[in-house]
Amino acid sequence: MSNHGRPLSPHLSIYRWPITMLLSILHRMTGxxxxxxxxxxxxxxxxxxxxxxQYQYFRNLMSHPVATALLIAWTLAFFIHLGNGxxxxxxxxxxxxxxSQANASAYVVLVAAVILxxxxxxxxx
Numbered sequence: 001m002s003n004h005g006r007p008l009s010p011h012l013s014i015y016r017w018p019i020t021m022l023l024s025i026l027h028r029m030t031g032x033x034x035x036x037x038x039x040x041x042x043x044x045x046x047x048x049x050x051x052x053x054q055y056q057y058f059r060n061l062m063s064h065p066v067a068t069a070l071l072i073a074w075t076l077a078f079f080i081h082l083g084n085g086x087x088x089x090x091x092x093x094x095x096x097x098x099x100s101q102a103n104a105s106a107y108v109v110l111v112a113a114v115i116l117x118x119x120x121x122x123x124x125x
Contacts, residue, residue, distance in 0.1 A: 019106040027084045030077035037074040076117045083109035 040062075047058035061067060087105050090096045096105055 023106045030081040033077045079113035079116045
């Protein structure tokens with residue numbers, strides 16, 4: 001029997017990702033991105049300890065629009081990871097497993113992460 005032209009099931013092109021699946025994947029991705037962000041944090045601390053000239057060089061480097069965009073993305077990753085971690089703590093207590101509750105909490109995590117990231121950068125700048 002030939003399966004030419006037929007996708008494997010479930011295939012990414014036909015399978016609709018539930019929001020809970022998206023949050024699970026985002027939780028892992030944000031954890032990895034924050035680990036990479038620790039390199040930037042370490043560089044910041046090392047430059048601060050190296051003296052005012054080195055620190056100013058680092059500040060100038062991080063004020064570039066691309067670096068600022070990465071910092072904002074890492075902040076968003078932090079708040080998504082934090083919110084999803086709190087969501088998992090609630091699940092550990094045995095609550096929030098109903099499909100509607102799990103979906104609602106996923107949307108709350110995403111919206112809260114965007115709001116908290118925006119608030120953080122408005123206050124910071």
